Amino acid sequence: MDSIKLGLAGFGTVGSGLAKILDMNADRIADRLGRRIEVKSVLVRDTAKKRAFDLDPAITLTDDPSVLVNDPDIDIVVELMGGLDTARDLILDAFKAGKHVVTANKHLLAEHGLELFDAARENGVGLLFEASCAGGIPIVQTLKENLAGDEIIKMLGILNGTANYILSEMTTKQLDFQTALADAQDLGYAEADPTFDIEGFDTAHKLCVLIRMAYGMDYPLADIPIQGITSVTPMDIEFAREFGYRIKLLAHVMNVDGRLEAGVHPALVPYTYLLARVGGNYNAVRLEGNAVGPIMLHGQGAGDLPTGSAVLADVMNLARRLDSAPDNTGFCNKPLKQANILPPEQSESKYYFRFTVADRTGVMAAITQAMADHNISIAQAVQKGEAGAEGVPLVIISHETRRKDMEAMIEEIDAMDFTVEPCVKFRIL
Amino acid sequence: MDSIKLGLAGFGTVGSGLAKILDMNADRIADRLGRRIEVKSVLVRDTAKKRAFDLDPAITLTDDPSVLVNDPDIDIVVELMGGLDTARDLILDAFKAGKHVVTANKHLLAEHGLELFDAARENGVGLLFEASCAGGIPIVQTLKENLAGDEIIKMLGILNGTANYILSEMTTKQLDFQTALADAQDLGYAEADPTFDIEGFDTAHKLCVLIRMAYGMDYPLADIPIQGITSVTPMDIEFAREFGYRIKLLAHVMNVDGRLEAGVHPALVPYTYLLARVGGNYNAVRLEGNAVGPIMLHGQGAGDLPTGSAVLADVMNLARRLDSAPDNTGFCNKPLKQANILPPEQSESKYYFRFTVADRTGVMAAITQAMADHNISIAQAVQKGEAGAEGVPLVIISHETRRKDMEAMIEEIDAMDFTVEPCVKFRIL
Numbered sequence A, B: 001m002d003s004i005k006l007g008l009a010g011f012g013t014v015g016s017g018l019a020k021i022l023d024m025n026a027d028r029i030a031d032r033l034g035r036r037i038e039v040k041s042v043l044v045r046d047t048a049k050k051r052a053f054d055l056d057p058a059i060t061l062t063d064d065p066s067v068l069v070n071d072p073d074i075d076i077v078v079e080l081m082g083g084l085d086t087a088r089d090l091i092l093d094a095f096k097a098g099k100h101v102v103t104a105n106k107h108l109l110a111e112h113g114l115e116l117f118d119a120a121r122e123n124g125v126g127l128l129f130e131a132s133c134a135g136g137i138p139i140v141q142t143l144k145e146n147l148a149g150d151e152i153i154k155m156l157g158i159l160n161g162t163a164n165y166i167l168s169e170m171t172t173k174q175l176d177f178q179t180a181l182a183d184a185q186d187l188g189y190a191e192a193d194p195t196f197d198i199e200g201f202d203t204a205h206k207l208c209v210l211i212r213m214a215y216g217m218d219y220p221l222a223d224i225p226i227q228g229i230t231s232v233t234p235m236d237i238e239f240a241r242e243f244g245y246r247i248k249l250l251a252h253v254m255n256v257d258g259r260l261e262a263g264v265h266p267a268l269v270p271y272t273y274l275l276a277r278v279g280g281n282y283n284a285v286r287l288e289g290n291a292v293g294p295i296m297l298h299g300q301g302a303g304d305l306p307t308g309s310a311v312l313a314d315v316m317n318l319a320r321r322l323d324s325a326p327d328n329t330g331f332c333n334k335p336l337k338q339a340n341i342l343p344p345e346q347s348e349s350k351y352y353f354r355f356t357v358a359d360r361t362g363v364m365a366a367i368t369q370a371m372a373d374h375n376i377s378i379a380q381a382v383q384k385g386e387a388g389a390e391g392v393p394l395v396i397i398s399h400e401t402r403r404k405d406m407e408a409m410i411e412e413i414d415a416m417d418f419t420v421e422p423c424v425k426f427r428i429l
Helices: A013-024 A026-033 A065-069 A085-096 A106-123 A139-146 A161-173 A177-186 A201-215 A234-242 A304-320 A363-373 A403-414 B013-024 B026-033 B065-069 B085-096 B106-123 B139-146 B161-173 B177-186 B201-215 B234-242 B304-320 B363-373 B403-414
Strands: A004-009 A037-043 A060-062 A076-079 A100-103 A152-158 A245-256 A259-270 A282-289 A293-300 A348-357 A378-383 A392-398 A419-428 B004-009 B037-043 B060-062 B076-079 B100-103 B152-158 B245-256 B259-270 B282-289 B293-300 B348-357 B378-383 B392-398 B419-428
Touching (some): A013 A026, A037 A065, A060 A065, A100 A106, A106 A201, A139 A293, A161 A234, A234 A392, A363 A403, B152 B201, B161 B177, B161 B282, B201 B245, B234 B245, B234 B419, B348 B363, B363 B392, B403 B419
Parallel strands (some): B004 B076, B037 B060, B076 B100, B259 B419
Antiparallel strands (some): A152 A282, A282 A293, A293 B293, B245 B259
16 A cells, blocks of 8 residues: 655654654554554755755755645654644634644644644544644543543642753652752753743633533633643642642643533642652653543653654554544534633632741731631641741641632632732642 | 444443443534444343343344444444453454454453454555553553553553552551451452452553554564462551552663563552552553653553443544554554563562561571672662561562562572571562
């Protein structure tokens, strides 16, 4: 049989990773598929730029998207350029030309996924995106196929390797956030502009994609509360450790009596949980189905070869049935419904609060009274350290607390005259 | 569209679990599939027996396999009866009648899998078996689809929940093997005859199935060295802990310069590894692909709903394309090749040795000399405890050792006059 021909858009980390795997594992792939896969054309911004990986001279290098889209030989367009507008136009044009598309672009999927699903359906083609979430971890396929018959009660994910690396370094080496970030940048784990990683946006993009696969519903990105890791201090990590927790940047979604609650935030995870052990730049997803029970998938969430492996899985999946459109949404390609979202003020969680207060008589009484006034029940409290101009930390672990009560309580305490710095709060798993 | 109709053979734990999920998640399943799934007939040994789960009275209960096989309405036969001959005949008859089959029967697959793959291919039908390995953990599909383009360098699995439960209880509660086994039996985790679980046979059946999915090759069950957990004592668990390890019953397969080496054995796992944290009756698989890197999947390896969830995933997979045969082997349904097996005597590992010896001068010298004579290098050694009639334990941790040398050394030392009990040995990860 003829080989499958790819048009590859973007030749950065993941694109060159894919090319390496196609080369290194060519025989294995042919054994699995019964035919070979070859890259026919590569779309890049600058055709003159020197590449880290030497492309076969037979491959066309172009800066014109139409070379990929209009080539009748190309079966599948692989979009690895990132960004929004150009990638979106390329994918829509590829669909119109009857080509299947594989993408790793979580930002694009989060922002324009519904439009892309619709366009793929109208054109009868496939849109697969395993590589968009958690790199080499097969979470998209697991939700779509293996747990197709499960109701997902809850899903938790460590979905950003950069943020997890920074928090791990802060924990194991007692570094502050800025030093850990600078180290991550030196190692190439964090980009020059790390905003998407450390502010939780990248994690939210992935969560948005995974919610669709888990529930067949759209939970708009704008409705996901997002808290990044810039407010986590070595002091919080140390307090959390004393209480038996590790701090992780988590994406979560859960079914609360038929309504969904989702969010991205640093959270205290009991150190006995496997999730607390996810170190360095690894990713993990833990989920609970009403049939399968709890399962956890762990692996490398980024990098040329792990992410390339996920792209290749999608390419091979499409290659097995080029003439039929796969079920892109996992729900018979039906337009996704809107998620029934739990109003954020009704969400409940245990919390970690760190108040920074003047060291004077009555402070603990005033804070605990304010908490009681807002129906917040205290599980543990600790006050420590020397008092200085900068105040003394008072840490309180609460029982289940309604968000609305929590916010009102913080507003009240932050306005008290003994408060030196605004309260820092994290959820507890 | 018409509903998909199942003929269910066997209505024990997994069969009734599947029926419960079909009932509980009926709407979700229909949403995913665009049609409903119903059980039309159930094959049992004794139709008069009282069932824990009430079947819809519209379902035919029969003790005659031909009722399933000859019913033109039945699309998929689900074999959950276990055992070898009857299950094999049923599956072969179902294939001849043009029906797809889903099975959870790892023993049958390990013994007669090649014949079943051939028969499925000849009849152009599907044979899927996600539930045969590690219950609800999607390891079969992950190997077949997500890692389709990866070369698997190494795979390690905790594949038997009963054995893992017993070892976990021995570790956390300092129980001896017999007490932990009896507890497991009381809780229903171990069967009255626990041989398959504790002697490692069940783990070997699963390993045999997973090797085929990982490599597209057959590694005959008879060629897999198998060591169960009956020789593990609380003393070994305690020594292992002192050296920084936990003892787990592991299945392993690795690619050693193009040849495969596989085995089932209790092994010392560094306690910092996630695998060492797999507690209770959980299962886990850790594997390393040359592209994806290391990934680990963790979940419940048994139980009605988790295993039922895996069966349902296969049923839904087949239901999506009833008219075409899936790629059962993951290698274009080609007959599997024979694995090129590393001769067992050439396999290398670090080892834990526990010698039980008389407490007299010169013993340590004689043992360490015998090890040196057989090219076995010592990493750590410890002698402890009071000497008694039953001897004193001497524990040695070796560097990488060739199996042939290891066996010759043990034979020599076991024959020495100070040896009170034969040497106990476990691999070290």
